[in-house]
Amino acid sequence: MVTTKASLMSQTQPTTMMDESIPTTQTTEVVHTPVATPSASDKAARLNAPTIIDINNVDFYYGQSKALHGINFPIKEKLVTAFIGPSGCGKSTLLRCLNRMNDLVDGTRIGAGSIKISGVDIYDPSVDVIELRKRVGMVFQKSNPFPKSIYENIVYGLRLQGINNKGRLDETVERSLRGAALWEEVRDRLHTSALGLSGGQQQRLCIARAIAVEPEIILMDEPCSALDPIATVKVEELIHQLKQDYTIVIVTHNMQQAGRCSDITAFFYMGRLIEIDATEKIFTNPTQKQTEDYISGRFG
Amino acid sequence: MTARTHPFQRKTTVASYREAGVFWALRAFTYIILGFGVIIFSTIIYKGSPAVFGSERIDGTFPFLHNDFLFTKPQTLHVFKYKGEIKQMSAADYYTFVGQSPDASTPPPANPLTASPPSPVLSTTGINSSDITDHETYSYAAGGIWPQIVGTILLVIGSMAIALVLGIFSAIYLSEYSKQGPLISAIRLAIINLAGVPSIVFGLFGVGLFVLAFGWNISLMAGWFTLAFMVLPVIITASEESLRAVPKGFREGSLALGATKWQTVYLNVLPYALPGILTSSVLGIARVAGETAPILFTAAYATSDKLPWDLNISPDRLHSGFLGYLEYPFAWLHDFAFHGVNALPYHIYVVSSKIPQNEYTERVQYGTAFVFLLVVMMIALASVLLRIRLRSRLKW
Numbered sequence A: 001m002v003t004t005k006a007s008l009m010s011q012t013q014p015t016t017m018m019d020e021s022i023p024t025t026q027t028t029e030v031v032h033t034p035v036a037t038p039s040a041s042d043k044a045a046r047l048n049a050p051t052i053i054d055i056n057n058v059d060f061y062y063g064q065s066k067a068l069h070g071i072n073f074p075i076k077e078k079l080v081t082a083f084i085g086p087s088g089c090g091k092s093t094l095l096r097c098l099n100r101m102n103d104l105v106d107g108t109r110i111g112a113g114s115i116k117i118s119g120v121d122i123y124d125p126s127v128d129v130i131e132l133r134k135r136v137g138m139v140f141q142k143s144n145p146f147p148k149s150i151y152e153n154i155v156y157g158l159r160l161q162g163i164n165n166k167g168r169l170d171e172t173v174e175r176s177l178r179g180a181a182l183w184e185e186v187r188d189r190l191h192t193s194a195l196g197l198s199g200g201q202q203q204r205l206c207i208a209r210a211i212a213v214e215p216e217i218i219l220m221d222e223p224c225s226a227l228d229p230i231a232t233v234k235v236e237e238l239i240h241q242l243k244q245d246y247t248i249v250i251v252t253h254n255m256q257q258a259g260r261c262s263d264i265t266a267f268f269y270m271g272r273l274i275e276i277d278a279t280e281k282i283f284t285n286p287t288q289k290q291t292e293d294y295i296s297g298r299f300g
Numbered sequence B: 001m002t003a004r005t006h007p008f009q010r011k012t013t014v015a016s017y018r019e020a021g022v023f024w025a026l027r028a029f030t031y032i033i034l035g036f037g038v039i040i041f042s043t044i045i046y047k048g049s050p051a052v053f054g055s056e057r058i059d060g061t062f063p064f065l066h067n068d069f070l071f072t073k074p075q076t077l078h079v080f081k082y083k084g085e086i087k088q089m090s091a092a093d094y095y096t097f098v099g100q101s102p103d104a105s106t107p108p109p110a111n112p113l114t115a116s117p118p119s120p121v122l123s124t125t126g127i128n129s130s131d132i133t134d135h136e137t138y139s140y141a142a143g144g145i146w147p148q149i150v151g152t153i154l155l156v157i158g159s160m161a162i163a164l165v166l167g168i169f170s171a172i173y174l175s176e177y178s179k180q181g182p183l184i185s186a187i188r189l190a191i192i193n194l195a196g197v198p199s200i201v202f203g204l205f206g207v208g209l210f211v212l213a214f215g216w217n218i219s220l221m222a223g224w225f226t227l228a229f230m231v232l233p234v235i236i237t238a239s240e241e242s243l244r245a246v247p248k249g250f251r252e253g254s255l256a257l258g259a260t261k262w263q264t265v266y267l268n269v270l271p272y273a274l275p276g277i278l279t280s281s282v283l284g285i286a287r288v289a290g291e292t293a294p295i296l297f298t299a300a301y302a303t304s305d306k307l308p309w310d311l312n313i314s315p316d317r318l319h320s321g322f323l324g325y326l327e328y329p330f331a332w333l334h335d336f337a338f339h340g341v342n343a344l345p346y347h348i349y350v351v352s353s354k355i356p357q358n359e360y361t362e363r364v365q366y367g368t369a370f371v372f373l374l375v376v377m378m379i380a381l382a383s384v385l386l387r388i389r390l391r392s393r394l395k396w
């Protein structure tokens, strides 16, 4: 964390253009250790990092019932933002708004407000949802490898785009699997079924599949909820590593996990954003009583 | 009253008698049904198998198969006494026997089902027609059922192909594309109810629409579409079920990677639904192969024993020269699609209702039923094997 401070502080541009490729110029070492009590200036840096997703007074409806009430906050670039809150408070709903996955559910709509990614309103009629989803990848709560080989799972997104060049596919498979810390485990069985992997490996495969199409943002909806502690640690380490290159939004029910791997935490309650702040601030000294109650386990 | 030895001591009460009574009643009903099933099947097998595996096989043919029955056309059976001895002969054999050309003098009665036998004339083989007494003829009772087998297979293949394409497409629309609402629910309900409509109604619908309105006459084409519409409800319902059984995660995972709707359906949903769709289609196949009513007025002629390769394209219809060669396949396809056929269930209906039931006609009656059972069983077996193969490749 400490090592990225300078670069984050120096960035003052509020947004980047969407079609900019992912910069890989960071020279810093990956920090695998959980976030240790950072300095005050680091916190400030995080809160002042450039905004990539701007959520603007969003009301969201499932048919007649309002699931989100005036959600309003920015998501910062190349940081991990955690959504926490009791079950049914709208974390998944908000997350799925960010790549318009809610379009799949009949009768859903954004009643008011807007969501801008790199300055573009993603619910504007001119937006191509397919392009949006290539930029905003998603990892689901229940790992969902396709019943194909490991290799075909990874290259699925590329094949969709008509890329069938063997060299390019091979290269992507290795890069993505390395990126998802899975390469060493599966390099000898790339062409066997992905369903033969363990639950934790399957989830990392899904992460690898998501980064294979080189998104800018990765949304994760409780990615570790079905995993054992060791697999969870692996995914968390992976998240640490990925945030060098990607903006990550993660929904979790696990307070320790939010504490360990996120930079910024947003607490939701009953479809409303209650509080958003640097993670350690939320966990040590929240401003809102509700947040404190939730974190200390008094409800939720 | 005997002393209880432990708290769970078994007691004989009214309830325990009722339990036993219910058990035995249920058991008895099941076994009675089973008994009827066994009787029906064993009668067909016992009486029908000699026609196929009989000892009357022709020398030089595949062992134990009475190829005559499977691979020749039906003929009229002539039964008569010759010098006091009862003889059974197919029409062809009979005319050879009496030394008469059936075509030259009196053609064998084709359609008039109980026609009077041809008047005996003195023959070249020296058979005196006055030696032939008690001459009776039974239509279709001699020869084989090859055109019926071919007709059934053609009807099944064509109508299932049409029904699968239409059914899978509309199932994809209903379950993947359409917004779930009252209109779609109504359509779905209508489709489900269509499955309960008696097949004769589909037959009449086929006559009205395909045979008369479209002017297709009684033809393979009209039969295909009538049968296809009859099984469509089954196929649509089964396909929708199979599509729904594909986990939602496959669709979401695919869409989240930037797939279009059709890419998702085509690459990541349909392949995993196909085994289920094909399995459920077995039901449809059995129904298509087995129904008489829909083809009664749309596709089947009792007398049609024309095989597709017997079609005769008269040269007058074609241009002369090279153009004629180009035209030929189209003319052939046209005639193929628009010629009437015969089919096993229809043949069973004809031979069991239109000709007398006796020892001479049993062969064709039960033989056809037996072959029909075999055909349906083979189709079902093939589909099950196909499913097992597909299923072992695609598992989640």
Ligand SMILES: Nc1ncnc2c1ncn2[C@@H]1O[C@H](COP(=O)(O)OP(=O)(O)OP(=O)(O)O)[C@@H](O)[C@H]1O
Binding pocket: A062, A067, A085, A086, A087, A088, A089, A090, A091, A092, A093, A094, A105
């Ligand atoms: N498809 C849907 N149709 C109608 N209402 C829905 C649908 N999905 C979610 N909701 C409602 O929206 C609200 C928010 O649900 P959401 O799934 O976002 O909660 P969540 O915070 O992710 O909960 P959890 O932690 O249990 O996953 C809930 O009240 C839920 O009942």
Ligand SMILES: [Mg+2]
Binding pocket: A091, A092, A093, A221
């Ligand atoms: Mg959720």
